[in-house]
Amino acid sequence: MIPELGHFALIIAFAISIVQSIVPLIGAAKNDAALISMARPAALVQLLFVGLAYAALTHAFIVHDFSVLYVSQHSNMVQPLMYRISGVWGSHEGSLLLWTLILSLWTIAVAVYSRNLPEILMARVLAVMAMISTGFLAFMLFTSNPFERIFPVPLDGNELNPLLQDPGLAIHPPMLYMGYVGFSVAFAFAVAALLGGKLDATWARWSRPWTTVAWSFLTIGIALGSWWAYNELGWGGWWFWDPVENASFMPWLVGTALLHSLASTEKRGVFKSWTVLLAILAFSLSLLGTFIVRSGVLVSVHAFATDPARGVFILAFLVVVVGGSLALYTWRSATVVSYGRFKWFSRESALLLNNIIFLTAAAAVLVGTMYPLVIDAFGVGKISVGRPYFDTMFSLVAIPLLLLLGIGPVIRWKGDNWSRLAKVYTSIFIFSLVAGLLLPFLIEDQLNIATGLGLAGALWVALTTLKDFFTRLASSRKLPLAYSGMILAHLGVAVFVAGVTVTMSYSEEKDLRMVPGNSYNIAGNEFRFIGTRKVQGANYVADEAVIEIWHNNEKTGELLPQKRTYSGKSNPMTDASIDKTLFRDLYAALGEELEDGAWSMRVYYKPLIRWIWLGCILMTMGGVLAISDRRYRQPAKEKAGINSAVARA
Amino acid sequence: MNKRSKRKVLIFSIVFGMAIAIVLFLTAFNENMQYFYSPTEVKNGDAPTTHAIRVGGLVVAGSVKRAPDSLKIEFDVTDSAETMTVEYTGILPDLFREGQGIVAMGQLQADGRLVAQEVLAKHDENYMPPEVADALEKAGHVSKQDAAAEKI
Numbered sequence: 052m053i054p055e056l057g058h059f060a061l062i063i064a065f066a067i068s069i070v071q072s073i074v075p076l077i078g079a080a081k082n083d084a085a086l087i088s089m090a091r092p093a094a095l096v097q098l099l100f101v102g103l104a105y106a107a108l109t110h111a112f113i114v115h116d117f118s119v120l121y122v123s124q125h126s127n128m129v130q131p132l133m134y135r136i137s138g139v140w141g142s143h144e145g146s147l148l149l150w151t152l153i154l155s156l157w158t159i160a161v162a163v164y165s166r167n168l169p170e171i172l173m174a175r176v177l178a179v180m181a182m183i184s185t186g187f188l189a190f191m192l193f194t195s196n197p198f199e200r201i202f203p204v205p206l207d208g209n210e211l212n213p214l215l216q217d218p219g220l221a222i223h224p225p226m227l228y229m230g231y232v233g234f235s236v237a238f239a240f241a242v243a244a245l246l247g248g249k250l251d252a253t254w255a256r257w258s259r260p261w262t263t264v265a266w267s268f269l270t271i272g273i274a275l276g277s278w279w280a281y282n283e284l285g286w287g288g289w290w291f292w293d294p295v296e297n298a299s300f301m302p303w304l305v306g307t308a309l310l311h312s313l314a315s316t317e318k319r320g321v322f323k324s325w326t327v328l329l330a331i332l333a334f335s336l337s338l339l340g341t342f343i344v345r346s347g348v349l350v351s352v353h354a355f356a357t358d359p360a361r362g363v364f365i366l367a368f369l370v371v372v373v374g375g376s377l378a379l380y381t382w383r384s385a386t387v388v389s390y391g392r393f394k395w396f397s398r399e400s401a402l403l404l405n406n407i408i409f410l411t412a413a414a415a416v417l418v419g420t421m422y423p424l425v426i427d428a429f430g431v432g433k434i435s436v437g438r439p440y441f442d443t444m445f446s447l448v449a450i451p452l453l454l455l456l457g458i459g460p461v462i463r464w465k466g467d468n469w470s471r472l473a474k475v476y477t478s479i480f481i482f483s484l485v486a487g488l489l490l491p492f493l494i495e496d497q498l499n500i501a502t503g504l505g506l507a508g509a510l511w512v513a514l515t516t517l518k519d520f521f522t523r524l525a526s527s528r529k530l531p532l533a534y535s536g537m538i539l540a541h542l543g544v545a546v547f548v549a550g551v552t553v554t555m556s557y558s559e560e561k562d563l564r565m566v567p568g569n570s571y572n573i574a575g576n577e578f579r580f581i582g583t584r585k586v587q588g589a590n591y592v593a594d595e596a597v598i599e600i601w602h603n604n605e606k607t608g609e610l611l612p613q614k615r616t617y618s619g620k621s622n623p624m625t626d627a628s629i630d631k632t633l634f635r636d637l638y639a640a641l642g643e644e645l646e647d648g649a650w651s652m653r654v655y656y657k658p659l660i661r662w663i664w665l666g667c668i669l670m671t672m673g674g675v676l677a678i679s680d681r682r683y684r685q686p687a688k689e690k691a692g693i694n695s696a697v698a699r700a
Numbered sequence: 701m702n703k704r705s706k707r708k709v710l711i712f713s714i715v716f717g718m719a720i721a722i723v724l725f726l727t728a729f730n731e732n733m734q735y736f737y738s739p740t741e742v743k744n745g746d747a748p749t750t751h752a753i754r755v756g757g758l759v760v761a762g763s764v765k766r767a768p769d770s771l772k773i774e775f776d777v778t779d780s781a782e783t784m785t786v787e788y789t790g791i792l793p794d795l796f797r798e799g800q801g802i803v804a805m806g807q808l809q810a811d812g813r814l815v816a817q818e819v820l821a822k823h824d825e826n827y828m829p830p831e832v833a834d835a836l837e838k839a840g841h842v843s844k845q846d847a848a849a850e851k852i
Contacts, residue, residue, distance in 0.1 A: 395710060415725065433834070435737035435754065440732035447724060562771050562790040622795050642771075642791035651771055651791050 057107025058198040064151075065188040067093055071181035075174035087170050090160050090177040097184065098155040099474050107150045108197055109144060112138050119621030120201040121145060123208040129590045129618060129671045130210060135269045138220035143345045144197035146224060150341060151187045153225070153232045156178065161236055161261070168257065175243035176236075184369045185236055194360045196549035213591070214619045219279040226272030227299055232336035233265020234260050234306060238334035241327045241375055245383040250323055256314035258330065262313060267305045267674030273299050274667035282627065286561060287638055287655040289663055292441040296338035297420040301413050305333040308409035314401045319464055321391045322403065324384040331380060331407070335373045336413070342369070350628075392467030400461035408452045415444040453508035453548065456514035456541060479518065483511035489663070494557070513545035519568025533680040537640070540673025552660040560655045566648060571600075572650070574656040576637055577601040579611075583650065591615040593626070596641050598648060600630060610639040612652070636660050734805065737834035739782040744814065749808045752817070755784070756803040756832040777802065779835040784810060788816040795821035801832035 071093035072217060078086025108121070112135045117123040158180045165173060191197065214622040215221075222265060240258040243248045258305075276296065281289045309329040316326045341363045353549045392398040419436040426434055487507025491499040520538045523530055559573050569584040581597040593613040600608040612628040627640040636659045642651030736754045737747040747753050757777035764775040772789045786804045796802060797821060806816035 103739055233740045319851050411721065418729070433754075435736070436729070437732035437734055437752070443728040443732075447721070564769070564771050622797070623774065639793075645766065646768070653791050 054109050054111055054116065054198045054200070055109075057104045060100045060107065060189060061192060061198075063320065064097050064104065065185065065192055065389040067097045068181045071097060072178050072185055075178040076246075077173045079174050079178075082171070082230040084170070087174040090174045093181070093418065094130075094158045094162050094177050095156070098159050099135070101148075101152050101155045101184075101188075103340055104198075104579030105139070105148055108148060109139050109183040109200075110134060112136065117206070117208050118202070118204040119197075120199045121197045123201055123205050125209065125211050127210045131216075131589065133218075133221065134211055134216045137215075140224050141215060142647065144195045145486055146228075147187060148192050148197050148344055149194055149225065150228055150232060151184060151191070153228050153655060154184050154187065154235060154513050157236055157594050158184070158208045158230055159465070161239075164624055165257065170251065172247060172254075175246050176239045178243045178290075178509040179239040179246075180235060182374070183239075186372070187534055190361075190364055190368065194364055201598045210213075210590075210617065213615070216673075217283050218281065223272060223279060227276055228272075228341075230265050230267075230269025230272050230306075231302060231341060232267055232694045233261065234302060234330075234334040234337050236261040236265065236272065236310075236331040237309065241330035241404070242379065245379050246378075248383060248386065250327065250383075252317055252320040252323070253692075254328060255313050255323075256683075259310075259313045259317055260678045262306070263674050263678045264329075266303075266310050266526040267671045267678075268672065269299070269303050269306060271671045273303060273436055274664050274671075278664055281660070282629070287558075287627075287640070287657065289554070292419070292438050294420050295344050296329050297416050298344050299508055301416050301420075302333055302340055304409050304413040304416065305329060305336055308406045309333050310408075311402050311405050315399055319391045319393070319399060321393065322400055324387045325406070327384065328380060331376045332372070333466040334659075335369070338369060338372060356569075361635045362536070379560075391465075393464070393621075396462065396469060397460070397466045398462045398464045401455060401462050405452070405454055405459065408448055409456070412445065412448045415448070416441070419444075419519055446502075447665075449503070449508065449548070453512055453540045453544075456544060459516075460541070461519050475518065476515065479514050480511060482513060483507045483658055488511055491556070493576060499556065502556040505548060509549035509552065512548065513542060514522065516541045531680055533677045533682070536675070536677030538673070538674040539676055543673060545673075546662050548668060549663025550659045550666055553655055554663065557658050558656060560653065562642070562651065562653050564645060564649055564651055564693070573654060574658075575602060575638075576636075576656065578605075578632075578639065578654050580650070582651075586613065588615065591617040591624075594641070594644070596639070597653065598628075598639050598652075608637070610637065612640045614643070623698045631661065632658060633661055705810045708756070717820070735765040737805075739777060739784040739839075740779055740835075742784050742808065742814075747808050748821055749810060751815075752805060752807055754805045755786070755814050756801065756835060757784075757809075758801050758836070759798050761798040767830065779802070779832075779838070785813045786816050786819075787813055787817050793821045803832065818841055823842075 069092065074086050074093070075090040077083070078089065108119075111119045111122045112126055113132065115122070115126070115128060120144070121144050122138075124372075125145070126138045128515035130138070138145075140146040158177060161176060161180070162173070165176075167177075186211070233278075237258045239255055244254040273296075276299065277289045278292065280296075281287070284545055292380040309326065309332075312326045312329050315322050367511075391399075419440055421438060423434050426432055455481075458472070461472060484507045487505075488498070488500070488503035489509050490506050491497065491502045515540055523534070557574075561571065561573060563571055564570075565571070565580040567580055570577050570579040572578075577600065579599040580600060582592050583596045583597060586593045586595045593615040595611050595613045597610070598610040599606055600610065608630040610628040610630055614625045615624075615626055617624065623643075625640050625642075627638060630637040630641075635656065638657060640653045642653065644650055734752055734754050735747075736756065739755065739757050741747060742755060747755075749777075755777065757779045758774040760778050760783060764773065766773050770789070771791065772787070773792065774785060774787050775786050776783050778784075786806075788804070788806075800821055803820045804814055804816040805820070806814050807820040808814050
């Protein structure tokens with residue numbers, strides 16, 4: 052009964068979303084206050100019904116209602132409660148429902164926190180968000196209904212993939228979706244502004260905090276995914292350039308460009324149509340990411356052939372959203388005039404260059420991810436693009452990006468003199484370069500240009516950012532939170548780059564055949580294999596190896612990697628064990644039992660790997676700090692006043 | 701330098717920079733493209749021995765041989781029409797077992813063996829790597845419908 056109520060709630064939400072997409076727009080066109088005022092209540096009621104549907108599906112998971120096909124596919128009797136709740140977004144249908152719920156939440160957040168927006172603009176924004184919602188609800192109702200029943204009812208369900216039973220991964224998709232869907236706000240503001248034909252700098256100020264929130268969620272979401280892959284997959288890597296990862300990375304790259312471009316548009320009224328284009332692009336890539344990950348097209352382009360309805364729907368939806376918004380853009384953006392002139396050595400140019408670099412990176416990822424799919428779809432052949440391609444591209448992109456990051460934030464708007472900055476920044480540059488290139492020499496007595504450049508880049512960013520921070524601190528009592536947020540995020544980049552460089556250059560890994568009593572030395576740490584024992588877990592049995600770690604004749608830790616067999620699954624699963632410190636990880640994963648009590652195992656030494664996620668956390672915190680800034684909470688009139696003043700300047 | 705020549709230098713350097721970027725991009729892309737071959741194609745001599753390729757098929761039952769004192773391992777993969785040998789040193793993925801579809805990435809030797817750097821078996825027991833499913837279908841082993849059904 053409850054699943055039917057859930058299904059029914061979805062249908063009602065669908066009907067409301069159609070009303071919400073059309074009526075406020077008509078109201079805005081006719082300037083009819085009654086129709087315009089429909090937008091907010093409609094959004095609220097839609098949230099209510101989508102929430103009901105979501106609750107119904109969660110309920111089915113909690114009470115083990117295996118008569119619901121989706122529940123029976125992704126949970127069983129022994130699955131812990133936490134993973135039954137997270138099982139809701141374990142696969143295609145449920146994750147679409149989560150996506151729609153999050154979209155409704157963002158819509159309400161916009162309705163609540165932007166009370167000082169002009170009513171007409173608000174009506175348009177909510178209508179555009181409802182259109183997206185309509186698409187998703189239709190997709191669910193017509194092709195991917197999560198409430199579909201199954202008969203005869205199975206006694207027990209299929210377990211959620213044990214790999215996915217991890218706290219990190221349980222919250223990874225919601226975080227990612229908060230980011231993806233968050234870009235829909237910037238998108239909706241952009242489309243609403245295009246519709247209204249009034250694309251002034253104010254829309255940049257309105258959409259900027261929303262974009263920052265979305266970006267922060269996406270950053271932490273991607274970091275969580277990387278953290279999970281490192282902990283769970285047992286391969287010791289933190290990023291695999293897997294299409295699924297790339298799908299979340301592309302919106303991040305364009306979103307980062309958007310974040311910086313919005314700054315120019317807000318402060319100086321320049322690059323308006325470019326910023327609008329980026330908002331459209333960021334959300335389009337979010338949509339593409341959602342679909343290519345969940346639709347099965349990555350497993351095989353032929354997944355579309357087995358379920359053509361889904362494939363056709365997805366393509367049609369993408370064409371309508373991307374094509375429609377781009378058409379609107381070409382039609383309207385010609386009328387947008389960006390005033391405000393700037394010299395070529397100015398903050399505006401620096402931010403433009405930042406955008407070019409981020410878009411280049413996004414294009415490289417897009418080509419590497421989509422090209423094999425396209426080739427396969429046309430039946431030309433099966434290829435895959437190897438990891439070195441991505442590594443090479445990003446090393447190349449990193450050099451100009453890091454150079455720019457050090458100097459960009461201190462260049463003045465409109466135009467600046469290099470001679471003003473030359474003295475200090477040349478010395479920081481030379482110091483970073485020399486110190487960076489010397490560091491590898493100190494670590495292992497040999498010159499390593501690539502590693503040296505990476506470390507030099509991290510040093511340069513860290514030093515220039517700190518220099519700017521302390522200079523500003525000395526000259527003013529109180530620094531704006533938005534500025535401190537930027538400083539923190541940029542320091543995060545330095546930490547991240549240092550972590551990536553050192554991990555990639557100095558990691559050691561070894562596959563070993565070990566008999567109890569054997570030991571192996573890696574970077575001054577001795578791994579002593581003591582033996583194995585049987586362990587019983589909640590829903591699995593495991594072989595557990597005991598490996599002691601000795602450093603300078605002193606036992607410093609113990610690793611207990613497991614090989615688990617989950618009930619109902621025939622294949623074993625590797626559970627790696629990691630000894631973590633801020634400066635290095637020691638990592639062991641168990642292979643399989645060989646003859647004579649010997650085991651194959653893989654051991655790693657990973658220096659500074661924790662800095663990679665630490666950097667991401669700093670970036671996220673920077674984003675959070677930035678949106679706490681007071682100036683985003685000023686009343687609308689004052690904002691408008693400031694902006695026209697800026698525009699005139 | 702006057703303003704106009706300054707701008708010329710700027711435009712020239714942008715164009716030059718972009719040209720270099722595109723050349724690097726295409727080189728990196730070309731060098732890292734790996735083509736997939738089925739055992740039949742390898743036997744026909746279609747696969748190059750000059751750079752890394754990917755090969756996939758089902759692991760032949762009873763073909764897995766381990767070296768007694770190292771992690772070296774040898775097994776045969778088949779697309780049901782032809783069979784070839786893959787050599788690998790290291791730890792195999794959890795889902796590797798006889799009869800399972802796998803994809804191996806590595807260098808093809810002159811004697812027709814593949815020395816693999818990486819062996820992939822995906823994270824689902826019912827999952828068949830799509831390339832393998834296609835290769836099997838081409839060799840007339842199972843219909844695509846069956847293979848696809850197994851995937852879901």
